[in-house]
Structure formats: structure tokens, C-alpha cells
Amino acid sequence: MIAITAAAGKTGRHVLRAMSSAGLAVRAIAHSDAGAETARTNGAREVVVADLTHPDELPAALDGCSAVVHIGPPMHPREITMGQNVIDAAKRVDVEHVVLMSVTHPQLEPLLNHQSKLAVERHLLASRLPFTILQPMHYMQNVHVPDCVDNGRFRQPYSLDRPLSFVDLADVGAATAVVLSAPQEHKWATYELCGTDILTAHDIAHILTEVAGAAVRAEQVPVDAVLPTNAPDYTIDGFIRLVNHYDRYGILGNPNVLRWLLNREPTTFAEYVRHELG
Numbered sequence: 001m002i003a004i005t006a007a008a009g010k011t012g013r014h015v016l017r018a019m020s021s022a023g024l025a026v027r028a029i030a031h032s033d034a035g036a037e038t039a040r041t042n043g044a045r046e047v048v049v050a051d052l053t054h055p056d057e058l059p060a061a062l063d064g065c066s067a068v069v070h071i072g073p074p075m076h077p078r079e080i081t082m083g084q085n086v087i088d089a090a091k092r093v094d095v096e097h098v099v100l101m102s103v104t105h106p107q108l109e110p111l112l113n114h115q116s117k118l119a120v121e122r123h124l125l126a127s128r129l130p131f132t133i134l135q136p137m138h139y140m141q142n143v144h145v146p147d148c149v150d151n152g153r154f155r156q157p158y159s160l161d162r163p164l165s166f167v168d169l170a171d172v173g174a175a176t177a178v179v180l181s182a183p184q185e186h187k188w189a190t191y192e193l194c195g196t197d198i199l200t201a202h203d204i205a206h207i208l209t210e211v212a213g214a215a216v217r218a219e220q221v222p223v224d225a226v227l228p229t230n231a232p233d234y235t236i237d238g239f240i241r242l243v244n245h246y247d248r249y250g251i252l253g254n255p256n257v258l259r260w261l262l263n264r265e266p267t268t269f270a271e272y273v274r275h276e277l278g
Contacts (some may be wrong), residue, residue: 007026012039018174053085099134132183136167154204164199167258175258196265
């Protein structure tokens with residue numbers, strides 16, 4: 001049995017589906033009953049409701065599992081605490097393998113979400129538990145294709161001319177399943193997961209136009225227009241820092257590791273758009 005945290009989230013759903021499709025028995029750890037139901041519909045064999053900020057709830061949630069995939073909630077003010085609690089509980093109940101979902105370039109100190117991922121990486125390294133750290137790139141799923149096509153606009157709050165790398169979450173899930181299907185081959189490894197595309201917003205709009213057959217233009221909007229509503233100050237601050245960094249530097253990665261893990265070419269952005277349009 002393999003446990004996965006944040007199983008009902010955007011990343012968790014893709015990873016859970018890939019693990020289930022690979023024939024792995026999965027115990028989903030969800031934060032609520034609604035999340036538990038989402039996990040069941042995405043292939044979880046077992047479901048546990050637990051709060052990752054409550055360390056006393058986690059040993060029982062992980063008991064009997066040979067491995068755990070930990071996915072920290074992005075931009076959460078207690079993400080470090082959650083990650084440390086999961087790792088400590090895994091050690092307590094003798095979990096044999098921790099797969100940590102981190103982020104490409106966690107050493108980017110100005111970015112709060114990267115700081116959190118790096119702190120959890122450090123805690124995992126110090127735990128002496130066998131590990132695989134996965135560092136996915138900026139998700140293609142951050143581009144909501146049907147909305148862009150319906151509205152004729154692709155909107156983002158940073159420079160339209162700044163190139164970024166991308167990865168398809170389905171590929172991230174598939175790579176995770178590869179690691180868990182042959183754990184002895186992937187223990188003590190850190191893998192950057194990145195697709196082949198390096199795209200500006202204008203490139204994205206062009207691909208959307210070509211694939212959908214309908215005009216889509218790129219539009220830069222103020223950061224306030226895309227901030228999450230009713231979020232804590234930490235989350236707002238983290239999002240603003242990320243936007244400022246992308247505006248000035250972008251974020252880039254290399255596809256070679258993902259290509260090797262999947263034994264195929266990573267999904268391109270055009271392929272992702274075709275899939276999203278059905």
C-alpha cells in the first residue's frame with residue numbers, strides 16, 4: 001500500500017490516477033470528506049481523512065504503507081510544518097520510501113513557496129529515510145484552455161515576452177508511478193521534471209489559436225486581477241513574489257530527466273491543448 005497526501009488537489013488527482021492506472025494500491029489522505037470522495041473517484045483503494053497539521057493523526061494514516069507520496073499545499077502558511085509532520089510520521093511507522101513533490105529550483109529564496117519546498121527537502125534529507133525528490137516545473141494546467149478559447153484571451157500578470165518552461169501534470173503523475181513501481185532504482189535521487197516547451201505568452205496564444213481554430217490573444221493584467229480571494233496574507237505575499245520573479249526572470253528547466261523516466265518525449269503544450277479541447 002502506498003499513501004498519498006493532498007490526494008484531492010490538482011497535483012494529487014493527476015498523481016493518484018497515474019498510480020492507480022499503474023496497478024499500485026493507493027491509500028489517499030484527504031483533508032475533508034469531500035476530498036475523500038474525490039480521491040475515491042480518482043482510483044484510491046483506501047481513504048483516510050486527516051489533518052497534516054496535527055502530527056498525532058498521521059502515524060495511523062501511514063501505518064502499513066511501504067511508501068508515501070507527500071504533496072504540500074502550495075502557498076500555504078503551514079506547508080513546512082505539514083511536510084515535516086508527514087516525514088516524522090513516516091519514520092515512526094517504518095515507511096520504506098518517501099517521494100516528495102517539491103519544485104524546480106527550490107533554492108530561489110525570494111519565492112516563499114520555493115522556500116517551503118526547500119525546507120521540507122532538508123528535513124527529508126536529515127531524516128535518513130530513503131527518498132526520491134521530484135521537482136516539477138510550472139504546470140501546463142495553469143493555462144485553462146477552454147476559458148482562453150471561449151474568451152479569446154490568454155491572461156497572465158507578468159511579462160508577455162518572458163519565456164517559461166512547462167510540464168504536463170499527467171507526465172508528472174506518470175513519472176511518479178514509474179518511481180514507485182521500481183523504488184530500488186530511484187531511491188536517493190532528485191529528479192527535475194520539465195517538458196520540452198519554452199514559451200512566452202505570445203507563443204501560448206499562438207498555439208491556442210492554431211489548435212482551437214479560433215483567435216486567442218495574449219493579455220497582461222494587473223496582479224490584483226488574478227490574486228486568490230479570501231487568502232491569508234502569506235499566500236498573497238507568496239503569489240506576488242512569484243509574479244514579480246517570473247516577470248523579471250521567467251523560470252526554465254531541462255527535459256532530459258523526464259524524457260528518461262517516461263521513456264518517451266514529454267507532452268508538448270500543443271498536445272496538452274488538444275487533450276483539454278477533447
